[in-house]
Amino acid sequence: MIYFTTDYSAGAHPRVMEALLRTNEEHHNGYFEDAHCENAINLIKKRIGDDTVDVHLMVGGTITNTTAIAAWLKPYECVVSATTGHINVHETGAIEASGHKVLTVPEHEGKVLPEDVRKVCSEHDNEHMVKPGMLYISDSTELGTIYTKKELEELRKVCDEFGLILFLDGARLGSALTAEGNDLTFEDLPKLCDAFYIGGTKNGFLFGEAIVIVREDLKKNFRYMIKQRGGMFAKGRLIGVQFEEVFKDDLYLEMAAYTNEMAKLMRDGMKAKGIEFLAESPTNQLFPIFTVEKVAELQKKYVFQHQAWMDDGREAVRFVTSWLTKPEEVEELLADL
Amino acid sequence: MIYFTTDYSAGAHPRVMEALLRTNEEHHNGYFEDAHCENAINLIKKRIGDDTVDVHLMVGGTITNTTAIAAWLKPYECVVSATTGHINVHETGAIEASGHKVLTVPEHEGKVLPEDVRKVCSEHDNEHMVKPGMLYISDSTELGTIYTKKELEELRKVCDEFGLILFLDGARLGSALTAEGNDLTFEDLPKLCDAFYIGGTKNGFLFGEAIVIVREDLKKNFRYMIKQRGGMFAKGRLIGVQFEEVFKDDLYLEMAAYTNEMAKLMRDGMKAKGIEFLAESPTNQLFPIFTVEKVAELQKKYVFQHQAWMDDGREAVRFVTSWLTKPEEVEELLADL
Amino acid sequence: MIYFTTDYSAGAHPRVMEALLRTNEEHHNGYFEDAHCENAINLIKKRIGDDTVDVHLMVGGTITNTTAIAAWLKPYECVVSATTGHINVHETGAIEASGHKVLTVPEHEGKVLPEDVRKVCSEHDNEHMVKPGMLYISDSTELGTIYTKKELEELRKVCDEFGLILFLDGARLGSALTAEGNDLTFEDLPKLCDAFYIGGTKNGFLFGEAIVIVREDLKKNFRYMIKQRGGMFAKGRLIGVQFEEVFKDDLYLEMAAYTNEMAKLMRDGMKAKGIEFLAESPTNQLFPIFTVEKVAELQKKYVFQHQAWMDDGREAVRFVTSWLTKPEEVEELLADL
Amino acid sequence: MIYFTTDYSAGAHPRVMEALLRTNEEHHNGYFEDAHCENAINLIKKRIGDDTVDVHLMVGGTITNTTAIAAWLKPYECVVSATTGHINVHETGAIEASGHKVLTVPEHEGKVLPEDVRKVCSEHDNEHMVKPGMLYISDSTELGTIYTKKELEELRKVCDEFGLILFLDGARLGSALTAEGNDLTFEDLPKLCDAFYIGGTKNGFLFGEAIVIVREDLKKNFRYMIKQRGGMFAKGRLIGVQFEEVFKDDLYLEMAAYTNEMAKLMRDGMKAKGIEFLAESPTNQLFPIFTVEKVAELQKKYVFQHQAWMDDGREAVRFVTSWLTKPEEVEELLADL
Secondary structure, eight states: OEEOSOTTSSOOOHHHHHHHHHTTTOOOOSTTOSHHHHHHHHHHHHHHTOTTSEEEEESOHHHHHHHHHHHHSOTTEEEEEETTOHHHHSSTTHHHHTTOOEEEEOOBTTBOOHHHHHHHHHHOOSTTSOEEEEEEEESSOTTSOOOOHHHHHHHHHHHHHHTOEEEEEOTTHHHHHTSTTOOOOGGGHHHHOSEEEEEOTTTTOSSOEEEEEOSGGGTTTHHHHHHHTTOOOTTTHHHHHHHHHHHSSSHHHHHHHHHHHHHHHHHHHHHHTTOOBSSOOOSSEEOBEEOHHHHHHHTTTEEOEEEEEOTTSOEEEEEEOOTTOOHHHHHHHHHHO | OEEOSOTTSSOOOHHHHHHHHHTTTOOOOSTTOSHHHHHHHHHHHHHHTOTTSEEEEESOHHHHHHHHHHHHSOTTEEEEEETTOHHHHSSTTHHHHTTOOEEEEOOBTTBOOHHHHHHHHHHOOSTTSOEEEEEEEESSOTTSOOOOHHHHHHHHHHHHHHTOEEEEEOTTHHHHHTSTTOOOOGGGHHHHOSEEEEEOTTTTOSSOEEEEEOSGGGTTTHHHHHHHTTOOOTTTHHHHHHHHHHHSSSHHHHHHHHHHHHHHHHHHHHHHTTOOBSSOOOSSEEOBEEOHHHHHHHTTTEEOEEEEEOTTSOEEEEEEOOTTOOHHHHHHHHHHO | OEEOSOTTSSOOOHHHHHHHHHTTTOOOOSTTOSHHHHHHHHHHHHHHTOSSSEEEEESOHHHHHHHHHHHHSOTTEEEEEETTOHHHHSSTTHHHHTTOOEEEEOOBTTBOOHHHHHHHHHHOOSTTSOEEEEEEEESSOTTSOOOOHHHHHHHHHHHHHHTOEEEEEOTTHHHHHTSTTOOOOGGGHHHHOSEEEEEOTTTTSSSOEEEEEOSGGGTTTHHHHHHHTTOOOTTTHHHHHHHHHHHSSSHHHHHHHHHHHHHHHHHHHHHHTTOOBSSOOOSSEEOBEEOHHHHHHHTTTEEOEEEEEOTTSOEEEEEEOOTTOOHHHHHHHHHHO | OEEOSOTTSSOOOHHHHHHHHHTTTOOOOSTTOSHHHHHHHHHHHHHTTOTTSEEEEESOHHHHHHHHHHHHSOTTEEEEEETTOHHHHSSTTHHHHTTOOEEEEOOBTTBOOHHHHHHHHHHOOSTTSOEEEEEEEESSOTTSOOOOHHHHHHHHHHHHHHTOEEEEEOTTHHHHHTSTTOOOOGGGHHHHOSEEEEEOTTTTSSSOEEEEEOSGGGTTTHHHHHHHTTOOOTTTHHHHHHHHHHHSSSHHHHHHHHHHHHHHHHHHHHHHTTOOBSSOOOSSEEOBEEOHHHHHHHTTTEEOEEEEEOTTSOEEEEEEOOTTOOHHHHHHHHHHO
């Protein structure tokens, strides 16, 4: 079988594995208080061009989202998200379990529009309703689309108007920053977001994310929250070693760029065959639409996931490329189409 | 420096690292739904001699405790724990953050006595007070001590009397089961506990624990809870691979036995020098008592942690051995004492 | 000024006040454990024709909803509600603060359609998403509309299909049961709902609601939940005395019928003048649509609330009648229109 | 039977009932936004000599405690309380259900000592443990004892040292402020506490408490919290009317003083007969110790509650006086002893 299921179906990039092996018999303090974590954090600060931020290493995406939202919202505040937002759909109510409503706005190919945020904030104006306290977006989104710098600036503006924290879920940030059409850089993020996270799990790590906290008042006692929410990893150094390795040069973005390249190969090939897509994704998640028969046929040889049913009975599916995807695997798929 | 800080200051046992490397480029489904996890779970069931249980692989200890407690207690129920219990002292209110009171009973060298449980349950008998719903114990305890089979049977009895779930935190279960004086076996645990977990992080893993759910009504929909609490690890296979490796033969207990052996060397040596201990620990955590001057002197060469101040001004400290501890490191310490 | 703001803008019906005065110097046990509460509960059981149910007296609506939902849902379960549902919009995230997502379905004049419930339940079918556990409806709804017996039976059916608890918020149950076009009776409710509450606050009480729990497994330890959620009223007898007074004969429905009569007078008068309505309400909440100028003019003499803006710039407002509304007040309003 | 069960076993003081009757047919905005609430709040501010505070009217004690604690603590913060504190023992885990640990210190006749607070705060000094964020005390305490001004000043000092909010539960504040030996005044409270509440339920009201928020940063958006926690009473005016009535002159303290007078009559009479007490209470709760036989005999004619078992097998019971207690009832009891 050939795998296009997810970008986390395999292990880690060889350099990441080597780094873990190389440091395996070192003794370190637990809980991210070791030299590798310190170094990793410094490399991240340098890479995003801001050494005033706080960076914390995290175990996974759901726990990063929950920890941040639980830490920063007051009990009566809610987080605004697209209906397709990961926190709204795919976290089994983790946000609500921490006490906060996810207030939805319509999605536009997975993205949030400033006017929708403005509308929902204007409507929630008294103490009988939740108070919007944060805007949650992801880049790339759940549909593989990305925000332009201008779009992010517009969202920043509406957040300032209503006093919302702007939090960007970067589970697939690498893929976003190296996508065709992207004009955002690592350096832009601390200027536009109050907090964001840099995803490792879906970009060549065994696991691990790094949350960057920009706004001063969000920094305080965040480690207490990490511990309480179950993210105070005993061997925190493991995440430190991985971030250190991929940020000591530009491996982080290189892995992502490679993944996008494989996706482009697939996308261009599919488009050339007249295949339609559910959304215009320039990143490593593609959502081609096939007939049910075609899907059944492809499943004999390829592993991929169902995404949605179209009104005409056809099926949108999801193909994802990763650091391990090989050009010949894509070529074989294209040949089979 | 020589490290006796914790049993999680280094990486993983070489065989564990090899297994991770060997399987690194395999593609698998995420979220513990892969062949390695399946195999690991079957090996665990076989090892504990009960294939009717449910086993789930977990990322870490705090998240295992919180997920289990949040899953199984009704909103008005509390968990009974020794004052020294990890969930009471060292989880930053994670249990309370999931809505449940930790109701304490006195600790006896870290252990819980049945009569104390009986007393507190008898006193909490009406709807103006929380209702005890679970007894939480750990083996080995936070002070390195262990439960005998008879003691565990007595606790089982009191749990049955008051309808309490008996949950055993096995973060250091390996060390307990291979300790001098221990008469409990892996096979006893599903007979005596409603649920327990087998700790990997503190016994030669990079990370990972396995929770075993025995009681039928506790099994349902546990994966929903894992996801909501942030433990639905994307590359779940990593934990599967580790458990598979150490349970395919008896490596799990062998690593623990080695650790205990190193501790015994240290303990016997210290006792021979007349050093006193805070608790009588037969496992890999030792709590010798030194003068402040002695502690300061040792800190120049050894890394270890503060535990408690004695009434006479002396200091109890904690020395922990691990799979990586070498006999010559212990000998050197003894020579320096 | 003439008040059509709400049905809770005035105090209680004279007979209710007399009952409170009459019993004021009696001594009773607190927390609903007195003779008046016992009698009230028996009268309610008799009135709904089911003495197998559990009835608990409650302080108010939000606390009744939160207590029930928190008591009955497992941590990963959500409650399904119309977008307009009180728990979704007007409880400041109280449900989410108890840990549960409110999963919305479209509203149809405030009502829920079975096919929408079926769709959302079918889509939420795995552990990465919340699990629907309850359907919340209100009768009359937030838009004054009511469910027919057939509609309620259809909802019961879909609840049985997906294992949902059917919970009916009866804050304005009196008005619903005495409305034109209603074919539901008190006796139908325990046959069709798993639980429901009978609202007092909005029907001539000082305050107080009565929750009726039909399904056996929902009954256990509900008083613990009442206490924990802040509803264990010290002088619980006050609510007992009120329910006792209005259920010792048919005052409960008589007050509601009177209120509906006043609303009908207003509605018929408005319709005769060609005034349009936001929803077709046969109960005591009316939502006429006026020009902004007309609203401004009416506000000089009448007190009422804004409801919504229409696309054409007109304003839907809310007029509510109560036990204290006088026919001449309605006549005066109609004359002024 | 003669009732000494609680101070909330009867209804309200005649003047309170009259005020409710007098205002019954007035129309008002709901949710404490009416003229009576406004007036009541102003009278309270005047009475405590501080018009910079925020005052909110509340439905009951548990809901006041939970709302305040949930509003003001960050998720990882805990509230420090005596082991006997109401929030620790008698609220069915309501505080924990809002996510916060109650961290206990030893009680001294129901009171908290500054040195115990200092100790527990010093020990909780890193992110693996909860962070003390509030000190909760009650005056009078659960054992009827009271704090002197000096004692309260000492607690204020330790709160300032560790950055704790000082919150005083005044469910029985009236009885405390009018007790023999008391040197605290209403005016002292906003100077020494960050927040406190003035209890009505146990001092001649039907129900209702008033929370006073002194510290600026605790004031913001408190009404959101009241709503979310179920305390946004529809007919909020009812509580406004009651506070208005008892604070328009000195009825609040007069009722409490009368209650204390009745208790003193009882206490002095009991002491004259050589009866011992569990605690030295100068307020309206007395805890005499009797043999089991004596208790059984008294129960034939008097209603009162069990408090605790003494080591010698005797029983401490609780006698409480209220605004309705009559001197001849106390005399009769004394004659029977």
